[in-house]
Amino acid sequence: MAGCISAKLLAAQGLQVILVDRFKQSPPVFRAEKLEKDQIDLLAKFDLLSQRRPLADPLGVNVNYNDGRITEHHDVEQYGIRYHDTINQLRQEVSKLVEYRVAKVESIVEDPEHPQSQIIHLADAEPLHAPLVIVASGYRSGLLKKRGVQYREDKDLASISYGFDIERPDQSPFDSNAYGYFLKPDKNGIDYITIFRIGETMRANVFTQLKSSDPRVKELKNNTYPALQKYFPDLEKLTDPFQLISKVEMFATYFYQMRTPELNGVVAIGDAYQSVSPTTGTGLSKVLNDVDVLCNVFVPRWFQNQSFDHKEINEFYQFAQKKEADTHSSRSWKWYADPSSRSGLVYRLKQNKGVQWLVQKLKLRKLRH
Known part of the structure; x- marks a missing residue:
């Protein structure tokens, strides 16, 4: 670009x-x-x-989950x-x-x-x-x-992100064009998931500070939906249940x-x-x-x-x-x-x-x- x-x-x-x-x-x-x-x-x-x-x-409208609260942010450009x-x-x-x-x-x-x-x-x-x-x-x-x-370089400052397409099981539209679920600050290394519309498709991005050696990297890549339920336990309260309809893409980097x-x-x-x-x-x-x-x-x-x-x-x-x-x-x-x-x-x-x-x-x- x-x-x-x-x-x-x-x-x-x-x-x-x-x-x-x-x-x-x-x-x-x-x-x-x-x-x-x-x-x-x-x-x-x-x-x-x-x-x-x-x-x-x-x-x-962005519908966000943070500290157990669901809030709406309107007119987000x-x-x-x-x-x-x-x-x-x-x-x-x-x-x-x-x-x-x-x-x-x-x-x-x-x-x-x-x-x-x-x-x-x-x-x-x-x-x-x-x-x-x-x-x-x-x-x-x-x-x-x-x-x-x-x-x-600082290879301890690492980041791994995931992206995939989703839909509801009955293929009905989501209630909002954008969602965000932010985890509490701790040493978990998993930060948040954001779900948003790209054209006619709903896209999910998961952002982490995990290093490639962390077993959760493969868990999120290969067993994605159960992992989301595990690390974002109230996600379905925000979005209702959904399913993955694409491969899970992954991007890893470190600071330089x-x-x-x-x-x-x-x-x-x-x-x-x-x-x-x-x-x-x-x-x-x-x-x-x-x-x-x-x-x-x-x-x-x-x-x-x-x-x-x-x-x-x-x-x-x-x-x-x-x-x-x-x-x-x-x-x-x-x-x-x-x-x-x-x-x-x-x-x-x-x-x-x-x-x-x-x-x-x-x-x-x-x-x-």
Whole structure:
């Protein structure tokens, strides 16, 4: 997503952009499946909100279970999306504006004859030359490792999420388009389940801080509904009984952040720079914020000055708005990983997505002034 949107924004500024991806179509992949308010605002700013798929109405009412209480939150502006369908729609739209190459990038090296240029070596194709390369390849780019980039890691800060489609046994509609069941803060490692509509399908996501060696990882994957009844004992009070109608998808990650490199003409964004726990709901926020800062603040400056050295590039990584989003994402991850920090009013506020969004917007507004 970061690469597609960056290509669109930079082409709109009159720059010649080549988008390189090893796949013509994104295969089905379990990634972000719900758009939150701040993400919606940024996509609208980029004039890309209409490219989400399915193109459905907001979820509206959220029915949540928390501390034994069921509450309703009305007029919630969230959208359920199929990530790969949205990516493919974005690619189709962006390919009208930029050159789209289907190829595997083998390496990115400095051009020895032209200091302000990078050579992008492609498998089975002629190399490309460009003054600036944006790496938006997701998980810990091997391309950057080849350039000597190192990552700061914390494998104890781990996250495993699950996704699957559900329906009621009689196939009758659910009473609400969105549900959330939040567990009390403890050392259980299982955080919450959220159920929401994507088009005509009800989708469930389960978020945990489990490590891959925990036996509950396989239990949730292979014996899902009994495990849900075990760990979310009042779930049927919230949703009524349901059944799984798809395979259970799983996504595992751990925390890493790229150490600021001395790379001329190469910049990393999104998960190529720093990982994020899906539990926090900040994954797309961090990605879209990177795109916003890079394309609307730094790239115009770099091309105006015709300067792409590592000192200029590193100013992007240190920019206050970007650092705030990165820090907010990592702190939110640590907040879920440390049950002792989840208590009282602060815990309840963090469950309220509306309050979460407002606080984040106020922080970013303060940074910009």
